[in-house]
Amino acid sequence: MTPVEQIKSRLSTVDVVGSYLKLIRAGSNFKAVCPFHSEKSASFFVSPARDVWHCFGCGAGGDQFRFVMQIEGVDFREALRMLAERAGIELRVENPRERDERTHLFTLLECAAAFYQKQLASHSNVEAYLTGRGVTRESIEKFRLGYAPPESVGWRVFNEYALKQGYKPQELEKAGLAVKKQVSGYYDRFRNRIMFPITDANEHVVGFGARIYDDPQKKNNPENKEETAPAKYINTPQTPLYDKSAILYAFDKAKMAIRKENCCVIVEGYMDAIMAHQAGTAHTVAVSGTALTNRQLTLLRRLCDKISMSFDMDMAGELATRRSIDLALEMGFDVRALSLPSGKDPADLAAKDAAMWRSTVEGATDIISYFLAKAYGRHDSRTLEGKRAIVASVLPLVARLPREVDKAHWVGHIASHIGVREDAVWQDLGKESPRGNQGDIQKSQAAKPLREQTRTRILEERILGLLLTYGFSHVPALSEELFLSEDIKMLFFALRGAADVHEALANVPQEQLRTFANQLIFETEMLVAREGAEAEYASCMVELQRERMKEKLEQLTHDIRRAEEAGDAQQVSLLADEFSSLSHKFATIS
Ligand SMILES: [Zn+2]
CATH class of the missing domain: 3.90.980.10 (DNA primase, catalytic core, N-terminal domain)
Known part of the structure; x- marks a missing residue:
């Protein structure tokens, strides 16, 4: 047995998920409120029989490892290590x-x-x-x-x-x-x-x-001490x-709260973090260096979309701080700044007035507004010098925003405040080129199209779902004419070669496909009871055949028209024969 198999044999998905979430029985499965997206009713399901989980709200799903990776914000190796430790298995x-x-x-x-x-x-x-x-x-x-x-x-x-x-x-x-x-x-x-x-x-x-x-x-002797x-x-x-570039202080105690709040408060000192936790903001971590690193931000990116940073006013302009902010903006974080009363650090405020600290955290302002407000306060926007200084202080940040709509918002705002044309600000913005093209990558990931839900696609999914869930004894020969979706065909193929559904899915190397298969099984379990499975299967097969025939008839109608236009009488008669025999067949299927 591999370590993964060993762990799975000792710790079921229900065990692992159940240690994080309150699971409620739902038929043969369990359900819970999804920890990965915000919802009121439970659309997160765990199957004890198949040892997998799936959320219908956000589409996340997988096995024990995938769950730990997502909820803890760790990579596979780390999830393996964590689960091995829990299962009492020594990893080689x-x-x-x-x-x-x-x-x-x-x-x-x-x-x-x-x-x-x-x-x-x-x-x-x-x-x-x-x-x-x-x-x-x-x-x-x-x-x-x-x-x-x-x-x-x-x-x-x-x-x-x-x-x-x-x-x-x-x-x-x-x-x-x-x-x-x-x-x-x-x-x-x-x-x-x-x-x-x-x-x-x-x-x-x-x-x-x-x-x-x-x-x-x-x-007693402060001068000497200096x-x-x-x-x-x-x-x-x-x-x-x-x-230190990989560690965030108090992360272990904050991670669940960070996910729940979808936000991480970042402070600079150990005391700040401790007092923030004590004051009821458990989604707080501290950096032990001066700047946030790529690794730290990557860790947080798996858990939340928003970070709220606290830095004292003088530090805000410093290179290290600016670099952290740039990096966070490029990674698509919604970056905010905590506006603390002057002279106070988070530890002081949280210790003296926990309620005020909490409202400071709640009221964190957008980082660009924060820098703009400072720039407006420091420079005279009526002079050319002032305009330049204001633009110089915030445009590098605006340039790093991954979304065009956000850029446009700030360009408009700045232009109107300093009284110049928007296109002048746009031109300056064009000169600020953030490193790489991370923004584009993020955009293309975010814009992943959903599966196209046509009538035939739904039927293909339903049939595959029934086979995966109930009908393993009679997997039909794969009809190329019936099933056209690539992912469905691949799963059919895996099913036909395997002894059971577990083996079938274990042989599918693409995680996305396995997740999709799990989703289909959960869906089928909810929609169709075992007693009705066979009848449902038969009616879906008939329905799919009819749909495919309709498509074929439409195609033939089109081809006949083309042949007529071309004056090809022989072709027309050939196609017409085909059309009539197919429509006869179509009528007999019901
Ligand atoms: Zn979800």
Whole structure:
């Protein structure tokens, strides 16, 4: 058995989906409110018998893996890893040593997180500092906040503890927990710091963010401190587990809420994220670097359409921030900015006034309006210089919008505000060329045409659905004249070669086709009961034959007219014979 088969044998689709959604019995299937599109009544179905799911509202569907990929916003490899872990199956990877090292580093980081948590519990002054800033005990637990002891206790407190647990100094260095100096050897990277464990999407600790702890009692000589003051925040460096360009802080705790809200709030600090969660906006994550990366945005793109960014006013114009915004706009996100009262960061606001924080999140303004308002405030739109500055500050953003209608909206808006002709703004916009042509790609994906629903197409689908669902014993010979749709023919072909429907679908390499087959089965189950299946099948076959004959008769009528026009008497008589015998046949079929 392959790992995928092993996992499927231990974790059914009902198990997996049921751990995320409330499933309600619906005949032989289960149904739920779809997590992938917004709806009130349940159109999301799971079949225990076939181990698949399908949503009639948004067309999503597939197996356990597809579900985890979509709901967690992960790729197949990650879904495999998550499900393997749940099923208690060890995955063989290409390089077992590498895997062992990863597992080992994971347990080491877990050990460190637990160690720092315990230290926090025994340093009541640090805990008091946190609660003083508004962090509840519940949040301290949930985010597993910890404390790394100060130098006065020692430079190797965690090192010594970890060595006693059987870890090697090299492993501590590799996990980013220890630093090695030529003379003094290994010592703790984190000392006298409030520890924020950084987790991956699976809640595994992969690294730490660490904030210096200023003991309020020792604040007596601030000038002297300036010189030697260590960085306020330090992070785990790049390690085999921690890649800051791929991680979003609190993502594991936010992902469900992000999907539900169809929006992700992005803040800059660990405290901002924690306080935002505490204030009831659980769809918040923090970036630990300055700019949002492509990988982080890709992760979010699977979960939501909207991102609301919070940055302080001075940072908004900075290159890194602008790059994040450009990237997000190009990926088709609806990008918004949080307008915080001046001088406040999200953590302050959320701690002092949770309701106001929530309304700030609710009232996030469109990013282009945000920059325009700033530009209008800063430049005089009556002067040429002012006009240029306003255009320069927002046009690069407008150029990145994937939809033409949005571009037109902003061009019109800017032109009227600064009092120039729209085509002048359009011309300037043309000079702003965003990288690549991602907009076009997105457009073509969005405009995927729905299947054409003609009468014959519906009949073809119904017949195939009946065969897939009930009529496996008598799969008819494929009639090229009867079935014309390519996808239907391919599924027929798969059915005829297989022992049962599971095998048939397992042999279909195209996921889209398998999803389509599943949809047909769910549809058939709802529309036709087993008792009526045979009669329905027979009547659909007759109906399809009649439809095809009608088409053929229409074609013949057309051909006869052409032959008459051409004066080809022989051809006319030949076609007329064919027409009369076919219409005779048509009359006998009912
Ligand atoms: Zn749906």
